[in-house]
Structures are given as structure tokens and as C-alpha cells.
Amino acid sequence: MKDIEAGTAQPSFMKSHWERFKENEKSGRAHDMTVADIKGATGAVFIAGGNSTWSTVLSCMLFLTKYPEVQRRVQQEIDAVVGTDRLPDFDDRPNLRYLERFVNEVMRMLPLNPLVIPHRSLEDDVYNGMFIPKGSVIFANTKAMTSNPAVYANPDVFDPDRYERGEPYPQGNFGFGRRKCPGNFLALASVYIFVATLMATFDLEKVIGSDGLPIEPREGVSIGLGG
Template sequence: MSKLGPPGEPFFGHFRVVPYSNPQFRYIEWGKEYNSDVLFFNVFGKPVVVLNSVEAAEELLEKKGANFQDRPRFVMFEVMGWGVTLTFLRNGPRFRLHRKLIQSTFTQSACKTYRTVQTEEMRRAVRDILDRPSKWEMLIRKGTVAIVLRLGFGVRVHDDDDEYIKMADEANYATTQGGTPASTIGDHFPIITYLPNWLARSAPLKHARDWGWAIRKIHETAWNSTMKEIEAGNAEPSFMKTYLERYNQSLATGQPCEHTPIDIQGAAGAIFIAGGNTTWSTIMVCILQLLLNPSVKAKAIAEIDAVIGSSRLPTFEDQDSLPYLNNLIQETFRIAPLSPVGVPHKSIAPDNYKGYYIPAGSIVYANARAMTLDSTVYASPSQFDPDRYTHGEPYPKGHFGFGRRACPGRYLAANSVYIFMATLLATTDFAFPKSEAGLPKARELGLSNGLSSHPESYECIMKPRSEEKRLLVISGTAI
């Protein structure tokens, strides 16, 4: 194996060399130090590869996707309860089945049929924010959770204190604090999962055990609720209802069915937690960047006002006429990829990249943070600048993963962010609160560490741009 990487230690290899928290930034530094977009490590004798460029990721994870579609075993996430979930499934029949179920449900064309639900819930979120501005952060989460619950389970969220909002928040904390997948001592020595906490002395294992209830709860609660509605004949259309009906029909006719209720439950649970949290986090990052860059915010509002006018709310039909807003959303994806090093792939057979040997069984991370901060691709990469794309810079890649492991919900998430931000900018003024000295209480973007990052809370004052705008939101909201 190539020596493009820092020296390791006897026995441990690089286990104690690579930072447990936010390793993506250290990978960037090592990439510059060794002048390479691919880095090689070993952890307890296991080969680990980090890809720091889009070129390397596309060459290996997309062009050679069949060889890199596997996952390593994520022991800590298994303990937490994520075993039968597409994101973490190993390559095999069940992975291919779950991928087929979810991808066919969330293709770019299929997502067009969900626009009515997304418009209703995001308009309702903006209406509620203008009615209860002090709860704006929770109300954004409520809106994003409402979309994925309706699509996944046919469940509607009505109240601010709805149990599903709390469940999504708890599951998000459990997952984001679980560390980078395949990076803990338990991932390399699964036997420690049989030991008590006092003997295992593993903080990630203790966290997985302490918070496993949160993951089990999101899989079971919505499932049980929808099952009662299906049995009563009152269930709304949803992913769960569609595939459970197909399963029951197969049983009734004696025909084989490729999926089981366990598969449906795991896939629907993945839609709930992944879809809601990713969208919420992206919106939170976007709003903060607009607060920090008022000229960008003003330009986005001017574009929306010119296209939409003052007598209606934005729709999906307006999206092609709002290029600056679209660029703004892409810049949000770029400035803070919410899965910085992604969920690692695993090579099935030996391979190579630019002459560097990659053994079979290598754990491969795609460092999306390095790709979106690549100064050879983006001018002033730390600056939030939607205009960079009109100057020929490419839209970001990597924030939704690569190849056969790319996030199947990426079109749904992007659509939800668009309709919320378009509606918010069209109707709502938002700013940092001011200190006693009259200065804005601004703060920079802070992100949590782990599998999926989310922004730290920040203060924001929300109010209608005018009374007419407030009434417009009320009249345009379906209840």
C-alpha cells in the first residue's frame, strides 16, 4: 500500500492518530501535506482510504461503483438500533431490495407528485412562524417532520408539542452524537459489545446503549399508529400503506413477495429520520448564512419579488425562473455538507487509483468537506457566494454521497428546502436580535460532530414583511 499518509503506531495503526471529532479537517491538512487527493491509513491492520477530491470519488465510487457498493459493519449503529436501515446495510439481497423500494419511491419524477404535500406543510410552517415567532426553530422542524411522516407513514403532525417532533429531535441527537461510522473501538472489536459499560470503557458503546430507545421508538411508534389506521380502513396514502398492501395481497393470493413487514418498517423509518433531519439542518444553515450575508438575502428577495409579485405565494412552477435562489440553495449544500465524511464504502475486490493499490476490504471515506472547500475548484471557498455558479464554478458534489450509496432522498430534500426558503423570503423579514448597544448579536456557523452534522442553535427575530404578506400566508395555507 502507498505511504501517502501520516505514520501510524504499532498495533493501533492510525486509530489514535486520526481525530475522533471532525476528522474531515485533519484529512484536508494531510492531503495538502502529502500533495495527494487520496490518503491511506490502517486501523488495527485494516486498510482505510480517504478520498479528498470529486475526481477520486467519481473514479472509484461511481465508475467502479459495483466494487465499492459494500459497507463495513457498523457495530455501534447496530447496537443503537439501525440494523435494518438502507444507509447501513451491507451489500447483498436486502440492501438491493431496500435500495429498490426507496429509490423507486423518490426518483426525480416521482418526487414531483409530492409537491402538493411539501407546499402545504412548508406554507403552514411559515404561517406558524409568523404567528409564533419565538418558536421558529421548532416550527421548521415540525414542517420537515410533517412532510416525511405523511409520505412515509400517512401520519399528520398538527400540534407544536406533537410527540413525533420530539422523537425526531431525540433520534437526531442519538445519531449525530454516535461518532463517525466504523471509527470506534467496538467497530473493530465487536466482542466488547458483550461487556458491561464499566468493563468495556467505551463512550460510543455507552452512548449507543443509552440512546437506542430513541431509534427503536421512531421505527415503532409511527408504524403502530399507521397499522391501526390501515386495519380500520382510514389510512392515508403512504410508503408504508402501499408496500404493506402489496405484501398482504401476495399472502392472500399465495404469491411470493420480495419484501417483508420488517423491510417496510426499516425503509419507512429511514425516510422519517433521514429526510426530516437533513432538510431541517439545511434550512437552518441557509437562514444563518443569509443573516451573515445580508446582501445575498436582499438579492434573493429582489428576485422573488420580481418574479412572484405581491399577490401570490411562490410555487414549484416558479423554480426555473428563480436562478439566484436555486444557486443560493446549492451554495448552502456546498458551504456546510451535513455528512462531512459520509458513510464509508467498502471495496469488494482489490482495485487501484492512479497506480495506488487499494486492497479488498478497504474502508473508503469520501471527504465531502474537502471537496466543497477545494480551492482549485472554488474561488474563496469559505465565502458564501451564490454568484460563483454564474461564473462557471460547478455545483457541489459529495454532500449526498456517491455511486450506489448516494442518498435516494436527495430530490425530495432539495424540493423541500426550495419551497420553504422561497415562501419565507417572499413573506418574512428575519434578522439577528440586537444587543443593548444596538449591534446585531451575530454568530458564525457551528456544526455538531458525527455521522450527520446539524447547526448549533442561534437567535433570530422573525416577522412579516408587511401585514399584506402575513394575510397572504394565511390565505395561501391549506389547513
């Protein structure tokens, strides 16, 4: 806020809405958003964009740790495509096919927003013989879609190679239709470069418990927003 008032802030969602708020205030026009609305919307944009990307990265780290054989294949592909004298960049992305399959399998096994954002039907509709009245709140069950045995063979098995056999990439992780997450491609690009760089430089291993045995990672999600 201090930077905005001082005129030194970079263009942003918050800056544009705050400046419009102040202009309305000076001219006596009615506000279309309250200060609380602006703060809430800005916080939602920041948390939704950052938290979902980081949570996907954490999910990738979990599965890389849980399945060391998968981790080795990711690393071997990076070594073969990129070499060992530089870090991966975005030009390498089209050639890191196993890494792409791995990230998609993580999102299939553990969709971070299993019911995505609810929609409301604009008109009466019928789907598979089921009548949906106008105004109904619609939840898209992404977890059910990505675990459908009619689409995915052995859906409870973590298998990045399923996509090479022709099974479809998961749909719905970023929502559907006009309200689909606008940060879809930025998020996937961020996950790609982080995981590729991580696997080019580090090995992930299971934590050793007090009994001297490795602790087996368990996947799962909780309700709420947070890092």
C-alpha cells in the same frame, strides 16, 4: 399500527413491510425482517428524509441572516420574477437563478453529512496510485471536496456568484452511486419552495444580545440525528 390493522392506512414503507411480516407469520414462512428491523428502518427513512431537508432549510436561514446583502438580492429577484401579489410556485423556479446559486452555496459551505454514507469496495482498485483492497470501507469526504481551493476560489468565502463564473455546483451532498439518496430531488424542491416563500414574505434579522449589539450567527454541524 392501529390504522394498518384497521385497513385504513395509506400506502407506505411501514405498511408494506408490516403486511408482508404478518403474511409470513400466518403462512409459517421465515421472516426476512424482525419487528425491530421494520421499526428501525421506518424510523431511519423518516428521520433521514425529514431531518436533512429541515436542516438544510435552517442552514439557509442562518446564511440569510448572517449575510443581509445576500438576503436582499434573493428578495429582489423574487420581487422581479414573481411580483408582490402572489407567492412563488414551482413554475418560477427556473427563473430564480440567484436563489438556486444561494442554496448550492449553502450546501457547499455547510454540507450536513461531511462524510456521507460509507461504501465498501467490491474489488481491488487503484486510485491516483493508491491501492484500495477489496472490502475496504470508503468514506467520501464531501467537505474536503467542496472546500478544495483547486476547484473553488477562496473556498472559505460565502459567494453564490461563484457558479455564475463557472465554478461547479457542489457534488456529494446526497451521496454517490447506486446508494445515492433517493430523495435528492424531493429534498431540493422542498428547500426551494420553503426558502422562496419565506423570502417573499419575511425579513430575517440578527438577534440583539443583552449588550444591545447584534449576535453574529456561526455556522457548524453536530453529530447525531434530530431536528
